[in-house]
Every structure is written in C-alpha cells, then in structure tokens.
Amino acid sequence: MHRTLPSARELATCKQQRFSAWKPWTVGAPNVAPRAPTASVRCVAAAVAQPAAAPLVASHASHATTPAHPIPADDTHDAEQLPALPTWTPPANRPGLYDQQGRLVLKALTLPELEAWCAAQGEAAPANRALQIWRWMYADPPAGSWVRSLEETMGRQNGFAAKFVEKVGPHVSLEGGLKLSQVVRASDGTRKLVFTLLGGEAAGGSIETVLIPVVRQQGLRDRLTICVSSQVGCAMNCQFCYTGRMGLLGNLSTAQIVEQVVEARRFLAQEGDRTPLTNLVFMGMGEPLHNTEAVLAAADIVSHYLGLHISHNKITISTVGLVPEMRAVLARTRVQVALSLHATTDEVRDWIVPVNRRYDLATLTAALEEMFPKEEEAAIGSLSSSDEAAAAAVSHEAAAAAAGSSSSLGAAADVSSGPESERWLPPVEQLGSDAPSSSSSGSSSSEAGKGSSKEGRSLLVEYTMLHGINDTLDDAHRLADMLRRVNCKVNLIVFNPHKGTRFQPSTDEDISAFRSALIRSGMVCTIRDSRGDDEMAACGQLGNVGLSFRPSPILDAPERFRKFLLPPSPAVATKQAATSPAVA
Structure with a gap:
C-alpha cells in the first residue's frame, strides 16, 4: 500500500486556510477560559493597527520619536514598567557600615540583613545569594575559607560568577578592618593576638584578643x-584594670569584632591547631555594653550555625x-551575662568601679533580682542548709589536700569555664557522694542558665580579690x-598585677576563707586561675597605655584602705603632685 504525498499547491492552500482561521485573542484549550493578551502583545497589535504612513512626532525633551496615534497610557506603562526592587534600609545606630572608600562592609550585617541587601540588588534568589556570601566569609573549609574578597572565590567550586563580581565588587568589602600584627605566646599555652586597626574611630590603634586553651579531664x-575586645581602651576607669588606664580611644565596629574570631580561625588553621574553638567571652578590652549595638550584632553573627557556629549558650557578655x-541584652539576645561586681559597699565600689556612682549597689541589686530572680523555695532551702554545706565544704577541701594538691587554692578540682580556667566547687545541694568532680566551660555557662530565671538564664558574678580592699569575711557575708x-x-578572680598598679592580690588563705564563707551561705562559687599572666594576656592586663594621649586618672583611695596599697611609682607620684590642688 503506497501513500500519496500532497502536492505543493495543496500544501500552500492548507497553510493559507490555517493562517486565515487564526484568532489571536480567542485561542484557548478546551474547558479553559480565553486568556487576555499580555502587555507586549497589546502594544504590537496597536502598532500594527496604525496606518502605514502615520507621521511621527519628535519629542524635544527626550529626542525620541512617538507615533501620531499614541498607545493608551495604561498599556504603555504596563509594557515598559519593570517590577520595583525592594528598598534596603541600612541598620540603624550601627557604626562602621561603610569603610573609608564608601563601600558597604558585609561583615557588619547579620544574615537577614544581608539577604535584604541581596534582594535590593535585584538577585533572583536573594536568600541563596546571601547564604553563598555568608558561607564564604564565615564557614570552615571546604564549605568556605574565610575569604577577604569576592575575587578569591572565582574559579572555585560554588564561587561567584564574574558577572556578579563585576556588578557588586566595587561597592562592597569583605574585609574586617583589622590586621594581625603580633602573636604573644605564654608559657601555659595561652596566645595573645595583637591587631592593628585599619579604619574606624581608632584607626591606627591596636586591640588584643586572647586564645585560652582549656584542658579537660581524661576522655573529654x-x-x-x-x-574578644569591643573597644580601644575603656571609659569605665576601673582602678585595678590595665585597660581602664587607657581611657576610651574609640569603639570597634561590628565587623572589627567579628573579624577577631575570623582571624583567630585563620591563625589556628595556619598553625595546624585543630582544637575546637567553642566559647567566646566579651571580656577583652572595653566595656561591651558601652558599644551595645555593635556587640549585639556581632554576637548574632558569630552564633549562627551556618557560619562561625559558636552557640549562644557559650557566648558571655x-x-x-x-x-x-x-x-536590652536580655530582651534582644539569648547570650549569657556576667557582672563585674568587685565590691560589697558603695564606698569601695565608688572608688574601684566609678560607674557605681551612677548605678549604686541598691539600684543594681534591685535590677538583678528582677532580671535574674531566684525561686523563693530554692533560696530558703539553700539558707537552711548552711550548716550542712559548711561541713561538706570542709570535708571537700580536706579530701583535696589529702590528694596532694599542687596549689594552695585546691587545684585538685579540674579546670573549668570562663575566659580563663576555673576550679569547680559544686552547689550546696550537690555536695556529697554524688558531687561532680569538675565542670567544663561550656557546661558551666549552660548549666548555670538551666532552671534559673523566667528566660532560663543565670548571672555570672565576677569578683576580683584585692588584698585588704574587698577580701574580708565581712565582705563575703555582705556579698551572700x-x-x-x-x-x-x-566567680572569684585572682588579681593579675600590671605595671603601675598599687593593688595587691589577696593571699591564698584569704581566698579560700572567702570561698568557704560563700559556700556556707548556700552559694555556688568557682575560682578562676590566672592564664597568660606571664605575658600580660590575663584578665585585667590587656591594652597599651602608651597609645593613650590622656590616660584615665588614678582616684584617691579612702583613708582606711591606703595602708593596703603599694607606694606609687615616682612618675605617678610626680604627676599626682602636679595635678593636686594646693592646700593653704
């Protein structure tokens, strides 16, 4: 059976019939309503409907030509108007969003803010683009490599296309605004990273960041x-703190705070140190809450699990x-909070922590009771068991001494939390046969927050022990x-002396007695070991007073405490004599 092919004439007739039957505005599938034409089709149809010889009218304003029979205004707008890009509003009250060249510093943005910025740039998938940038800036290799520019990713897996780099590269910066200039190594393994600031309020100055190793018990x-540091210097003028002697030279930006963590990860990778960096404390140079917006944004950035992945439970401000x-910290974040108290009377705290003149102990205590309330039953139970706690504490100390402790402070207990190590003393309710022998930093901060306040957080009270100033048993009872x-x-802190200080550390016996008094009162207490003190890397030793053009003043001590102070150095004595008013 043979099939006869149509002739050329028959094919032409068939095409003509199909073309004449075409209806552009009514074509539709069965059982589907006819669809209205798009804006572009309507424009074409209108143009075709015009006479072939229609004259053109020139527009003097734009030098463009328009038809004599113009397209209706609504159709013109539909055809030419593109969807408006989302408007991006920079975060308010956040310093350091732009560098000296006017480029947006991407490390100053949280992930949601970065996504909003990507949407404003017209990215088809802003969430994916923001996450791509985020991973390259913060994620560990191979997912990221802490890059300093978009160009570093080109040609690599999941890198940025040349078109995107050309589009946004000149307008953004992935730099953090600081440069690692020196590494100081202490005998106990503590490493102090000294950074030079490349921009910001204190450009040209330096800050210090400390990496503190925590050696845990066998099997962990x-x-x-x-x-990390949050300021260059500090305005609080705490008399026993070396950083406080500098005065405030400037705030760090969010990017400069975050970059300390990024640079630390780069440094550890170069050193081949695979020890996990799990805890972060804002206890370096500066008062973090004197730079609140930058600090809270930085805490949000470093705690994101797809980036630097430090849990908010292990971040302490x-x-x-x-x-x-x-x-504000409690309302806006989930990080832990520590209070530098250091005194139990307004007389002493007005002197050694001058901010007490603004928020005295009564005001501060009332606020703490509101923010970190203790359950009434627990408070009564802990006080009623003070006798049992005292006996258990004595038994615990005797056992540690019998074990041959190398430290007079009871170093038989394992290293614990904080920016430096601590020796753990368990809560009163746990003292006994089932008392824990140690606590890690991560567990101490997280356990302290369980079952505590209405938000599940607990307060860490820091108390620096100064010989003859705040270390008496009366101070311990007032503190409890x-x-x-x-x-x-x-957390009792052994004072770390520094050049020019007049304070002395408390004796081991006074620290032990102070701790025992707190335990007998039903409190949880730890003692922080000094780490890195041989290289000025310990608590209260960071900074460079030589950078300050006007160091903070040394305040006069109350008369009854002067006998416990060291004599001032000749230079300090001469300066004080020159600035002291003459007495007639």
Missing part, C-alpha cells in the same frame, strides 16, 4: 575559649553594671546577703 576533648543595657534573691554563680 580539649577546647579553646576566645576573649561581661559588664560593669550598665542597667538599661543589661535589660546581697545576692540571696539573685540566681547566680560567683
């Missing part, structure tokens, strides 16, 4: 705690007691009474 992996800012309604843990 060692880890690192990073202590320390403050001297700026009450409104403490409330002050905090009896506050859900907290007390």
Whole structure:
C-alpha cells in the first residue's frame, strides 16, 4: 500500500486556510477560559493597527520619536514598567557600615540583613545569594575559607560568577578592618593576638584578643575559649584594670569584632591547631555594653550555625553594671551575662568601679533580682542548709589536700569555664557522694542558665580579690546577703598585677576563707586561675597605655584602705603632685 504525498499547491492552500482561521485573542484549550493578551502583545497589535504612513512626532525633551496615534497610557506603562526592587534600609545606630572608600562592609550585617541587601540588588534568589556570601566569609573549609574578597572565590567550586563580581565588587568589602600584627605566646599555652586597626574611630590603634586553651579531664576533648575586645581602651576607669588606664580611644565596629574570631580561625588553621574553638567571652578590652549595638550584632553573627557556629549558650557578655543595657541584652539576645561586681559597699565600689556612682549597689541589686530572680523555695532551702554545706565544704577541701594538691587554692578540682580556667566547687545541694568532680566551660555557662530565671538564664558574678580592699569575711557575708534573691554563680578572680598598679592580690588563705564563707551561705562559687599572666594576656592586663594621649586618672583611695596599697611609682607620684590642688 503506497501513500500519496500532497502536492505543493495543496500544501500552500492548507497553510493559507490555517493562517486565515487564526484568532489571536480567542485561542484557548478546551474547558479553559480565553486568556487576555499580555502587555507586549497589546502594544504590537496597536502598532500594527496604525496606518502605514502615520507621521511621527519628535519629542524635544527626550529626542525620541512617538507615533501620531499614541498607545493608551495604561498599556504603555504596563509594557515598559519593570517590577520595583525592594528598598534596603541600612541598620540603624550601627557604626562602621561603610569603610573609608564608601563601600558597604558585609561583615557588619547579620544574615537577614544581608539577604535584604541581596534582594535590593535585584538577585533572583536573594536568600541563596546571601547564604553563598555568608558561607564564604564565615564557614570552615571546604564549605568556605574565610575569604577577604569576592575575587578569591572565582574559579572555585560554588564561587561567584564574574558577572556578579563585576556588578557588586566595587561597592562592597569583605574585609574586617583589622590586621594581625603580633602573636604573644605564654608559657601555659595561652596566645595573645595583637591587631592593628585599619579604619574606624581608632584607626591606627591596636586591640588584643586572647586564645585560652582549656584542658579537660581524661576522655573529654580539649577546647579553646576566645576573649574578644569591643573597644580601644575603656571609659569605665576601673582602678585595678590595665585597660581602664587607657581611657576610651574609640569603639570597634561590628565587623572589627567579628573579624577577631575570623582571624583567630585563620591563625589556628595556619598553625595546624585543630582544637575546637567553642566559647567566646566579651571580656577583652572595653566595656561591651558601652558599644551595645555593635556587640549585639556581632554576637548574632558569630552564633549562627551556618557560619562561625559558636552557640549562644557559650557566648558571655561581661559588664560593669550598665542597667538599661543589661535589660536590652536580655530582651534582644539569648547570650549569657556576667557582672563585674568587685565590691560589697558603695564606698569601695565608688572608688574601684566609678560607674557605681551612677548605678549604686541598691539600684543594681534591685535590677538583678528582677532580671535574674531566684525561686523563693530554692533560696530558703539553700539558707537552711548552711550548716550542712559548711561541713561538706570542709570535708571537700580536706579530701583535696589529702590528694596532694599542687596549689594552695585546691587545684585538685579540674579546670573549668570562663575566659580563663576555673576550679569547680559544686552547689550546696550537690555536695556529697554524688558531687561532680569538675565542670567544663561550656557546661558551666549552660548549666548555670538551666532552671534559673523566667528566660532560663543565670548571672555570672565576677569578683576580683584585692588584698585588704574587698577580701574580708565581712565582705563575703555582705556579698551572700546581697545576692540571696539573685540566681547566680560567683566567680572569684585572682588579681593579675600590671605595671603601675598599687593593688595587691589577696593571699591564698584569704581566698579560700572567702570561698568557704560563700559556700556556707548556700552559694555556688568557682575560682578562676590566672592564664597568660606571664605575658600580660590575663584578665585585667590587656591594652597599651602608651597609645593613650590622656590616660584615665588614678582616684584617691579612702583613708582606711591606703595602708593596703603599694607606694606609687615616682612618675605617678610626680604627676599626682602636679595635678593636686594646693592646700593653704
């Protein structure tokens, strides 16, 4: 059976019939309503409907030609108007969003803010683009490599296309605004990273960041705690702190705070150190809550699990007691909070922590009871068991001494949390046969927050022990009474001397007696070991007073405490004599 092919004439006739039957505005599938034409089709149809010889009218304003029979205004707008890009509003009250060249610093943005910026640039998938940038800036290799520019990713897997780099590269910066200039190594493994600031309020100055190794008991992996700075110098003028002697030279930007962590990861990778960096404390140079917006944004960035992945439970912000800012931290973040208390009377705290003149102990204590309330039953139970706690504490110390402790402070207990190590002393309720022998930094911060306040957080109270100033048993009893309604843990800090200080560290016996008094009162207490003190890397030793053009003043001590102070150095004595008013 043969099939006859149509002739050329028949094919032409068939095409003509199909073309004449075409209806552009009514074509539709069965059972589907006819679809209206698109704007572009309507424009074409209108243009075709015009006479072939229609004259053109020139527009003098734009030098463009328009038809004599113009397209209706609504159709013209539909045809030419593109979807408007989302408007991006920079975060308010955040310093350092732009560098000296006017480029947007991407490390100053949180991930949602970065996504909003990508949407404003017209990215088809802004969430994916923002995450791509985020991973390259913060993620560990191979997902990222802490890049400093978009160009570094070109030609690599999941790198940026040349078109995107050309589009946004000149307008953004992935730099953090600081450069690692020196590494100081202490005998105990602590490493101090000294950074030079490349921009910002204190450009040309320097800050210090500390990497503190935490060696844990057998079977648990060692880890690192990073202590970051938030300011160049400090305005709080705490008399025993070396950083406070500098005065305030400037705030760090969010990017400069975050970059300390990024540079630390780069440094550890170059060193081949695979110890995980798990904890972060804002206890370096500066008062974090005197730079609140930058610090809270930085805490949000470093805690994101797809980036630097430091859990918010293991991030601690320390403050001297700026009450409104403490409330903001609790309302806006989930990080832990530490209070630098250091005294139990207004007389002493007005002197050694001058911010007490703004928020005295009564105001501060009332705020703490509100922000970190202790359950009433727990408070009563802990006080009623003080006798049992005292006996258990004595038994615990005797057992440690019998074990041949190498430290007179009871070093038989394992290293614990904080920016430096701590020796763990368990809560009163746990003292006994089932008492824990140690606590890690991660567990101490997280355990302290369980079952505590209405938000599940507890306060860490820091108390630097100064010989003859705040280390008496009366101070211990006042401290326990002050905090009896506050859900907290007390961390006793051994004072780390520095050049020019007149304070002396408390004796081991006074520290042990102070701790025992707190335990008998039903409080949880730890003692922080000094780490890196041989290279000025310990708590209270960071900074460079030589950078300051006007160091903070040394305040006069109350008369009854002067006998416990070291004599001033000749240079300090001469300066004080020159600035002291003459007495007639």
